[in-house]
Amino acid sequence: MLKFLLARAANWRLKPPRMLPPAIRVSRPPPLLKLWGALIAGGFLLTAQAAGRTTEYRLSNGLKLIVQEDHRAPVAVVQVWYKVGGSYEQDGATGTSHALEHLMFKRTTTLASGEFSKIIAARGGAENAFTTADYTVYFQQWSADNVALSFRLEADRMQHLVLDAEEFKNERKVILEERRMRTDDNPQALAGEALTAAIWQTSPYRQPVIGWAADIENMQLPALRAWYERWYAPNNATVVVVGDVDPQAVLALAEQHFGPLPSRPIAPPMPRPEVPQYGEKRLTLYDEKVREPLLMLAFKTPVMSMVGAAGVDGKPVEAWEIYALEVLAGVLDGGASARFSSQLVRGQELAVAASASYSAAARLEDLFSIDATPRAGTTLKQLERAIEVELGLLKANPPLAQELARVKTQVRAGTVYQQDSMFYQAMLIGTLESVGLAWQLKDEYDAGILAVTPAQVQAVARKYLVRQRASVAWLMPAEKN
Amino acid sequence: MASWRFLVGLAASCGWSASAAMLPPIEQWTTSNGALVVFVAAPEIPMLDVRVVFAAGSARDGEHPGVAELVSALLEEGTRELPADQFHAALEATGAQLGASSLRDMAWLSLRTLSAPAQRTSALGLLAQVLHAPRFVAVDFERQRQRQLSGLRQDLESPGTLARQAFLAALYGEHPYGRPSAGTLASVAALSLAETEAFYAQYYVAHNATIAIVGALSRDEARASAEILSAALAAGVPAPPLPPAPTARKSAPQHVAFDATQSHLLVGQIGIARDDPDYFALLLGNHVLGGNGVVSLLFEEIRERRGLSYGVESHFEPMTLPGPFVASLQTRGEQLDEASALLRAQITAFVEHGPTPAALEDARRNLIGAFPLRIENNSKILENIAAIGFFKLPLDYLGRYVARLEAVTLEEVRAALQRHLKPAAMTVVSVGRATAPKPAAAR
Numbered sequence: 001m002l003k004f005l006l007a008r009a010a011n012w013r014l015k016p017p018r019m020l021p022p023a024i025r026v027s028r029p030p031p032l033l034k035l036w037g038a039l040i041a042g043g044f045l046l047t048a049q050a051a052g053r054t055t056e057y058r059l060s061n062g063l064k065l066i067v068q069e070d071h072r073a074p075v076a077v078v079q080v081w082y083k084v085g086g087s088y089e090q091d092g093a094t095g096t097s098h099a100l101e102h103l104m105f106k107r108t109t110t111l112a113s114g115e116f117s118k119i120i121a122a123r124g125g126a127e128n129a130f131t132t133a134d135y136t137v138y139f140q141q142w143s144a145d146n147v148a149l150s151f152r153l154e155a156d157r158m159q160h161l162v163l164d165a166e167e168f169k170n171e172r173k174v175i176l177e178e179r180r181m182r183t184d185d186n187p188q189a190l191a192g193e194a195l196t197a198a199i200w201q202t203s204p205y206r207q208p209v210i211g212w213a214a215d216i217e218n219m220q221l222p223a224l225r226a227w228y229e230r231w232y233a234p235n236n237a238t239v240v241v242v243g244d245v246d247p248q249a250v251l252a253l254a255e256q257h258f259g260p261l262p263s264r265p266i267a268p269p270m271p272r273p274e275v276p277q278y279g280e281k282r283l284t285l286y287d288e289k290v291r292e293p294l295l296m297l298a299f300k301t302p303v304m305s306m307v308g309a310a311g312v313d314g315k316p317v318e319a320w321e322i323y324a325l326e327v328l329a330g331v332l333d334g335g336a337s338a339r340f341s342s343q344l345v346r347g348q349e350l351a352v353a354a355s356a357s358y359s360a361a362a363r364l365e366d367l368f369s370i371d372a373t374p375r376a377g378t379t380l381k382q383l384e385r386a387i388e389v390e391l392g393l394l395k396a397n398p399p400l401a402q403e404l405a406r407v408k409t410q411v412r413a414g415t416v417y418q419q420d421s422m423f424y425q426a427m428l429i430g431t432l433e434s435v436g437l438a439w440q441l442k443d444e445y446d447a448g449i450l451a452v453t454p455a456q457v458q459a460v461a462r463k464y465l466v467r468q469r470a471s472v473a474w475l476m477p478a479e480k481n
Numbered sequence: 482m483a484s485w486r487f488l489v490g491l492a493a494s495c496g497w498s499a500s501a502a503m504l505p506p507i508e509q510w511t512t513s514n515g516a517l518v519v520f521v522a523a524p525e526i527p528m529l530d531v532r533v534v535f536a537a538g539s540a541r542d543g544e545h546p547g548v549a550e551l552v553s554a555l556l557e558e559g560t561r562e563l564p565a566d567q568f569h570a571a572l573e574a575t576g577a578q579l580g581a582s583s584l585r586d587m588a589w590l591s592l593r594t595l596s597a598p599a600q601r602t603s604a605l606g607l608l609a610q611v612l613h614a615p616r617f618v619a620v621d622f623e624r625q626r627q628r629q630l631s632g633l634r635q636d637l638e639s640p641g642t643l644a645r646q647a648f649l650a651a652l653y654g655e656h657p658y659g660r661p662s663a664g665t666l667a668s669v670a671a672l673s674l675a676e677t678e679a680f681y682a683q684y685y686v687a688h689n690a691t692i693a694i695v696g697a698l699s700r701d702e703a704r705a706s707a708e709i710l711s712a713a714l715a716a717g718v719p720a721p722p723l724p725p726a727p728t729a730r731k732s733a734p735q736h737v738a739f740d741a742t743q744s745h746l747l748v749g750q751i752g753i754a755r756d757d758p759d760y761f762a763l764l765l766g767n768h769v770l771g772g773n774g775v776v777s778l779l780f781e782e783i784r785e786r787r788g789l790s791y792g793v794e795s796h797f798e799p800m801t802l803p804g805p806f807v808a809s810l811q812t813r814g815e816q817l818d819e820a821s822a823l824l825r826a827q828i829t830a831f832v833e834h835g836p837t838p839a840a841l842e843d844a845r846r847n848l849i850g851a852f853p854l855r856i857e858n859n860s861k862i863l864e865n866i867a868a869i870g871f872f873k874l875p876l877d878y879l880g881r882y883v884a885r886l887e888a889v890t891l892e893e894v895r896a897a898l899q900r901h902l903k904p905a906a907m908t909v910v911s912v913g914r915a916t917a918p919k920p921a922a923a924r
Contacts, residue, residue: 072525073857105775114776114785121776122843124850141854173788177743181791181811185741187638289740291634335578336557337569346565349624352631375627406573413576413595419526420858 054429054439055247057254061263062235065254066429066439067247070422076243077422078150079139080158081430083238084231086209087133087363088269092218095175095211096227098131099219102171104138105129109160113167116153123149131209134363135434141423144244151257154239158232159261163225172216179210187287187475188294195296195473198281203274203364235263238433242426274300274365281471288478292352295380297370297387300469301325303362305436312463323448324456325358325368325464330407331399331457332356332370332390337406339390340372350378350386363435368464380474394461398454411449504856504880507866508700512711515688519870520703521695523859529596529696530863531605533612533710534871536720536801537588537684539662545676547664551622551629552677552685553583556590558621560607561614565621568607577604579611585662586801587871588684596697605706613713615681622674629669636663641811643737644745644912651732651908652751652805657723686717691870695863726751726802734909736917744817744913745809748824752806753901755799755872761885762897763797768844769836770828771795771808776843782827783810789820795828801872806902814914821909821918829904835895849883 052069059065085097107113120127125142140150183189193208200206210216239258241250277300302317311317333340333356340354354372374383418424429439508520539549557579559568572579577594590611594604636642646661653659663669692707729751753763764772771779771794783793795808808828812820836844856862856879869878911918 072523073853075853075857114781117775118843121773121847122850124847124852124854126774126851126854143850143853170786170788174784174791177789177812178791180742180813185640185743289638291637292631335569335573337566337573341569342566346624349620352628373631375624376630402570402574406570409576410573413600416526416528416595417578417593420528420860422857 053247056439057247057251059234059254059259061259061261062233063254063258063261064238064433065251065258066238066240066433067245067250068240068242068425068429069245069247070242070419070425071244074144074244075142075422076144076147076241076245077139077141077426078147078154079137079240079426079430080154081238081240081434082136082231083134083236083434084136084227085132085134086207086211087204088231089204089207090270091207092215093223094207094215095209096219096223097136097231098210099168099171099175099216100224100227101129101131101136101138102175103163103168103224104157104161106167106171107162107164108156109162110156111153113164116157119149119153133205133207133209135430137430139423139426147241147243147245147250148253148257151239151253155257155261158234158237158258161228161232163221163228165221168221168224172219175210175216176213179213179216182210183208184213187290190287191283191285191294191296191473191475194285195283195298195471198283198473199298199300199367199471201275201277202272204269204272205274205362205364205366229264231266233264233266234258234261236266238430240426240430240433242422242429277468280467283471283473285473285475286478287475290475290477292373293380293477294473294475295370295372295374295383295387296473296475297372297384298367298471299369299465300365301358301368301464303364303366303435304360304441305363306365312469319448320452320456321460321463322360323452324460326360326449327399327404327407327452328394328457328461328465329356329358329368330410331394331403334407334410338403343390344372344383344386348386350375350383354383354387361431361435361437380476384472384474391461391465394458395465398458401454404452404454404457408450408452412446415446505862507869507876507879508703509870509876510704510707512687512692512707514711514714514716516690516692516707516711516714517870518692518694518703518707518711519866520693520700520707521862521866522698522700522703523695523862524697526859527596527697528859529592529594529601529694529698530859531592531594531608531696531706531710532589532693532863532867533608534587534589534691534693534867535685536586536689536871537680538584538586539660539664540585540657540723540801541680541684541720542657542660542664545664545672545680546660546668547629548672548676548680549583549588550663551625551669551672552680553581553588554625554629555617555621555677555681556581556611556615558618558625559616560610561616563607563610564616564618568611572604572607575600575603577607579604579608583662585658585804589867601698601706605709609709609713612685612710617674617678617681619674622677626669626672629663630666633661633663633666633669636661640739640741640743640745640912643739644747644809644910647735647737647912648747648749648807648908648910649805651735651910652727652749654727656727658726658800658802658804682715683717684720685714687711687714688717688719690714691867693863693867693870695859695866723802729903729906731906732908734917735911737910737912738915739912741913742813743811744814744911744918745811746817746821746824746909746911746918747807747809748821748828748907748909749795749805749807750903750907751803752797753799754803755801755868755874757799757803759893759897759901760799762889762893763901765841765844765848765886765889766836766894766898767795767797767806768848769840770831773844773847776847778831778840779808779810779824779827783820783823787823789816789823793824817911817914817918821911825904825907825909828902828907832898832902832904835891835898838891841891841894845886845889849886852883855879855882 054068057065125140127140129138197206304322306317307319344351344354352373356370358368359366559565580591650659771777790810790812793810798804
């Protein structure tokens with residue numbers, strides 16, 4: 001459920017493939033450590049050889065290329081990251097980045113509409129794209145000898161896209177269907193969208209990435225063209241390649257395909273800082289379709305890219321605060337032995353599920369989010385009160401040494417496990433680079449987590465998980481109105 | 482997997498027929514009390530994945546719909562000696578991750594741990610304890626029952642889930658594949674602790690188990706690990722054969738009115754079992770129709786050309802018994818008639834004429850070219866070998882995968898499509914707007 005609250009929630013061009021029939025067990029929290037959901041986890045390794053060297057290059061036109069070697073299998077993932085997304089848009093123009101992402105698969109001056117995907121499919125490639133508040137990403141996964149073709153195709157559509165009125169007319173319908181499926185017909189998603197819009201008064205994170213329905217309906221081709229011309233330039237792109245490749249050879253291919261593209265001046269998005277919040281925001285939402293109530297609770301929290309900038313108390317945000325917030329999420333919900341599971345789901349037997357997550361890798365101030373489904377017989381009020389008590393305990397007393405040890409062990413183990421996924425490795429690099437951080441942070445992350453003390457966890461709980469930064473939504477069945 | 486690199490050049494020069502040689506060796510044996518083990522050594526990352534799979538999915542619910550799901554959920558509640566808090570604290574203190582899941586045919590426990598001896602021994606020991614003596618205690622049973630009921634209530638919010646349930650019920654009737662895998666509100670409310678214990682005792686046994694292992698350990702270490710897990714189980718007997726799936730029958734289109742902006746449409750029939758000799762011909766045929774992502778026929782006609790749906794696809798779900806073939810889309814209520822007629826016409830025409838030679842070759846190139854992605858990492862290898870073990874596929878299944886795709890002819894694809902798919906008799910289920918879609922004109 002949390003994904004609806006996170007600014008980074010992605011809208012995919014195509015539904016990600018379903019490997020198995022959908023599990024019915026929707027409400028059981030996944031056993032994986034939630035910390036990793038925050039996509040800022042690290043790759044430092046002591047004994048493992050899978051994730052090899054990471055090498056960074058910058059072409060003379062400003063395009064950044066980052067290559068990580070992984071020679072376990074003869075495949076590679078190529079991701080092209082543009083620093084543009086929902087949070088770059090203005091009111092009335094929401095959804096522009098996402099719509100453009102859809103149109104990037106249409107015609108270019110050299111390829112007919114649909115040809116892009118046919119070329120990739122013919123070579124066994126898997127491809128897709130997604131848009132978040134902070135970035136738009138296009139990717140292919142295939143045999144490593146296809147990296148050159150990825151580069152040729154991506155360089156072509158970086159500069160030579162043809163935006164066609166007829167095709168947009170059709171694609172607008174597709175996007176509206178996408179919105180209906182993801183949001184309009186899903187009470188939890190709709191509630192998440194409403195809460196997000198209530199949380200942020202001036203920050204662009206209030207806007208849904210897919211766009212408000214009216215904005216999608218009113219969108220015009222010239223605006224999309226202007227958006228493409230403004231943001232799709234080599235100096236606003238990061239190309240990430242992970243796989244069975246030689247970095248020098250990849251650099252040569254990048255020079256060949258992306259090198260000739262001219263750079264363009266990129267004006268940064270308008271700063272739209274969030275104004276201070278006075279007191280708690282509350283929403284009570286009713287929906288006739290809802291059968292199970294849902295509690296959503298979010299606190300505004302700083303992110304890694306704000307380290308050094310003035311924080312809530314006027315003093316600079318410090319890096320340890322970010323790591324301590326990550327550990328805090330782990331203490332509450334880092335597995336089945338964490339406090340939410342042991343106290344709320346078991347223990348007091350109040351919740352069917354309860355989860356906490358913290359978004360550290362974002363461009364702008366973001367959220368520490370909690371959501372919970374009450375067990376039958378428990379009211380949302382009782383559940384909210386129990387969560388408040390849990391947070392209060394952490395503010396009153398630092399977490400136990402064994403809790404911190406558990407979180408740190410999980411983080412270190414997770415660093416090893418993540419090496420199994422080339423795609424995830426590429427996601428880490430691209431995310432960090434696209435939210436104003438450096439990929440090298442992935443190698444410093446574990447050390448940052450390991451240095452967190454119990455007192456620091458307590459300190460960030462006291463400082464950030466407070467009423468003046470809180471927003472709460474109750475989603476309830478309409479008949480109990 | 483160390484041999485991957487060396488053989489890449491070979492593959493490039495000889496074409497994909499070399500891919501058999503590129504595969505990591507898969508080893509298979511049976512433990513002393515009867516569990517099948519499938520193992521691939523993957524030394525590169527110091528981690529270990531284990532999946533213990535049982536023929537214990539919801540198809541085994543029998544008189545107690547929902548019991549398989551509930552048993553699976555109870556496996557995350559600790560052991561007879563260690564309540565959940567202590568159990569998970571011990572497990573998570575080593576960085577290990579444990580999960581339990583169930584589907585229609587199978588249920589499984591998955592463990593991911595660091596492979597260093599201390600962590601591996603501890604994590605495998607805890608998994609063995611769960612297998613040996615899971616915690617069947619009233620308070621835990623009630624918690625998981627309540628969670629399952631909550632999930633069932635949430636299903637009622639989802640037109641997509643309702644459509645799939647109605648579709649399977651229409652296809653399979655009272656057969657176990659036709660029933661909701663988590664049971665119903667009434668059946669789950671009626672479950673007892675004793676029924677979960679009895680289900681566990683019957684189905685979570687060594688002769689009904691496949692243990693899949695991928696990771697940084699030697700064959701001897703894998704053998705010892707599998708023995709530890711297997712010894713935790715009663716020997717038992719394999720699950721009996723499921724009642725045969727019904728033969729295809731014509732059913733009237735079904736529509737469920739639901740308050741949503743979109744209608745969900747499913748069109749299909751009972752398809753094939755996992756061991757069907759036409760598996761590869763149908764994989765290729767469906768790939769052209771609706772399996773090959775954004776370049777399939779259905780995607781082209783329904784999304785790219787007309788913008789009727791965001792997602793549109795078709796697939797076979799081969800299971801122990803013949804699983805469903807299903808094509809699906811979601812569209813704004815007013816467009817349901819148009820979309821439904823179009824989807825059915827596309828399927829009908831495709832089955833009648835088959836793919837063009839060019840389309841078949843495109844699909845073949847895609848599947849063959851994508852083969853390395855199917856085995857690129859430990860997680861995917863684990864999925865594959867668990868399926869090889871569970872469905873009793875030949876050990877050279879992956880090794881011969883590309884060759885079998887290469888061998889299928891256009892005529893075989895056409896014949897297989899026509900033999901298995903009967904568009905005129907397909908089941909049509911929609912969930913959404915107030916009124917049922919108009920019946921399509923007969924072709």
